[in-house]
Amino acid sequence: MDKYTDPAFILSHLSALWQWLTQKALTIDTLVEMAVIAIGLLIAPLVARPLIKRLKRLLDHHDWRDRLPGKMISAFLPLITYLIAILVLRIGSVGITKYGISAFLIDTATRLLTAWIIIRFTTAMLRDSNWARLLSITAWTVAALHILNLLGPTIELLDQLAITLGGINVSLLLLIKGVIVFTVLLKLASSVSVLMEKRILSLEELTPSVQVLLSKALKVTLLTVAVVVALGSLGINISAFAFIGGAIGVGIGFGLQKVVSNLISGVILLLDKSIKPGDVVGVGNSYGKIQSLGARYVSVVTRDGYEYLIPNEDLITQQVINWSFSDRLVRLKIGVGVSYDTDLHKAMDLIVQSARGIDRVLDKPGPVCQLKNFGDSAVDLELRIWIGDPDNGVANVSSAVRIAIWDAFKEHGIEIPFPQRDVHIKSQSNPN
Structure with missing residues (x-):
C-alpha cells in the first residue's frame, strides 16, 4: 500500500495518463463519438417526455394499475428515455462507421445503457424502493467495470489497499464484500423471519404467548445464522473475535443490567404465560x-x-x-345508599332488576345485592355483577348500571340520601 503514496509512482501514472489522452483520447474519431453520445443523451429526454405522459394517462384510465401488467408498465416508464438514447446511439454508430470512424465509445455507452435498463427494470419490481435503488446501483457498477474490462484491475487494487489488525489482513475489497454479504444475508433473514412470523401467528392451536416466543426465537436464530455465515464466507475466523465476548460481559455487568433484565423478563413472561x-x-x-x-x-x-x-x-x-388470566369473568362492586325509610327488600329487588337490564351484565353468575352497613346518613347496599368482556371497559358498564338504578328509584319514589348535619345554636341571655 506504501507505493500508492509514493510521489514517483503517482507522477509516472499521471504521465502515462496524459500520454494516453494526447495520443488516443483527444483524436478526431474520439471527439466525433463523444459528440454523437452527447446528441443522443440530449435528444432522448425530449422525445421520451410526451410518450411517457401518454402512457401514464393510459395507465391511469385502467383498473389494473396495481396488477402485474400495471406494475411492469410503471417500472418500464422511467426507462423509456434510456431506450430512446440507445436507439439514437445505434443510428449514430451506423452513420459514422460508413465514414470509417470507429464506434468503440458509442458501442460501450450502448452496452452500459442496456445493462442499466435490464438491472433497473428487474430491481424495480421490488417493494422497497431504497433496496431496489441500492441493488441496481451496485449491480450496474459491477457490470460497467466488466464491460470496460476494469473489473479485474479494480478488484486487484482494492485487495492491495489493506491494513493488518490483530493478525487479520483487512483490505478495502474485504470491507466491500463484508458490507454486501452482511446486507444481503441480514435482509434475507429479516424477510424470512417476517414470513415465518405471519405463518406462526396464523396457527390457532398455539397460544398467543407461544406464538410470540416462537417468532422472537426464530428471528434471533436467523439473524445469528446470517452473521455467522457472513463471517465464514469472508474467510474470517470467528474464534478471533472471542475476546469480544469478555468485553460484552463486562458491558452487561455495568451498563446493560436493565436491558438484559428486561430481555430475560420478557422470555420469562412468554414461558410462564402469565x-x-x-x-x-x-x-x-x-x-x-x-x-x-x-x-x-x-x-x-x-x-x-x-x-x-x-x-x-x-x-x-x-x-x-x-383481569383475564385464568378466565375473562370479572366481578364489579357498586355501592348504593338508600334512606332509612325505604323498603329494603323492594330497593334490593329494583337494584338487581336494573342490573339485569344491562346487556353486558351476565345472567350466570347473576347480579346479587347485599346489605353492607347501617351508615350515618343511609343504609349502605352493595351490588355485585359479573361481566365477561373487561377489554370493552369496566367504568362504562358501572355507569350504565348506576343510571338504570337511578331511573328505577325515581320511578318508585325511593330516595338516595345525602349527608346532612343539624346545627343547633344556643343563645346566651344578656345578664344585664
Whole structure:
C-alpha cells in the first residue's frame, strides 16, 4: 500500500495518463463519438417526455394499475428515455462507421445503457424502493467495470489497499464484500423471519404467548445464522473475535443490567404465560389491553387511546392485575345508599332488576345485592355483577348500571340520601 503514496509512482501514472489522452483520447474519431453520445443523451429526454405522459394517462384510465401488467408498465416508464438514447446511439454508430470512424465509445455507452435498463427494470419490481435503488446501483457498477474490462484491475487494487489488525489482513475489497454479504444475508433473514412470523401467528392451536416466543426465537436464530455465515464466507475466523465476548460481559455487568433484565423478563413472561396479547391488565396507574409483547417492553393500550410501554421487569417485580388470566369473568362492586325509610327488600329487588337490564351484565353468575352497613346518613347496599368482556371497559358498564338504578328509584319514589348535619345554636341571655 506504501507505493500508492509514493510521489514517483503517482507522477509516472499521471504521465502515462496524459500520454494516453494526447495520443488516443483527444483524436478526431474520439471527439466525433463523444459528440454523437452527447446528441443522443440530449435528444432522448425530449422525445421520451410526451410518450411517457401518454402512457401514464393510459395507465391511469385502467383498473389494473396495481396488477402485474400495471406494475411492469410503471417500472418500464422511467426507462423509456434510456431506450430512446440507445436507439439514437445505434443510428449514430451506423452513420459514422460508413465514414470509417470507429464506434468503440458509442458501442460501450450502448452496452452500459442496456445493462442499466435490464438491472433497473428487474430491481424495480421490488417493494422497497431504497433496496431496489441500492441493488441496481451496485449491480450496474459491477457490470460497467466488466464491460470496460476494469473489473479485474479494480478488484486487484482494492485487495492491495489493506491494513493488518490483530493478525487479520483487512483490505478495502474485504470491507466491500463484508458490507454486501452482511446486507444481503441480514435482509434475507429479516424477510424470512417476517414470513415465518405471519405463518406462526396464523396457527390457532398455539397460544398467543407461544406464538410470540416462537417468532422472537426464530428471528434471533436467523439473524445469528446470517452473521455467522457472513463471517465464514469472508474467510474470517470467528474464534478471533472471542475476546469480544469478555468485553460484552463486562458491558452487561455495568451498563446493560436493565436491558438484559428486561430481555430475560420478557422470555420469562412468554414461558410462564402469565401475560399474553389480548389480556386486560392493570400495572400501577396503567390499565388497558396488551397490544404486543416486545423484547424489552409490553405495549398496553388504554381505553383513552394512550399506549404505555411498560418494561418487562416491572411486570415481573411489581403486582400486576390480570383481569383475564385464568378466565375473562370479572366481578364489579357498586355501592348504593338508600334512606332509612325505604323498603329494603323492594330497593334490593329494583337494584338487581336494573342490573339485569344491562346487556353486558351476565345472567350466570347473576347480579346479587347485599346489605353492607347501617351508615350515618343511609343504609349502605352493595351490588355485585359479573361481566365477561373487561377489554370493552369496566367504568362504562358501572355507569350504565348506576343510571338504570337511578331511573328505577325515581320511578318508585325511593330516595338516595345525602349527608346532612343539624346545627343547633344556643343563645346566651344578656345578664344585664
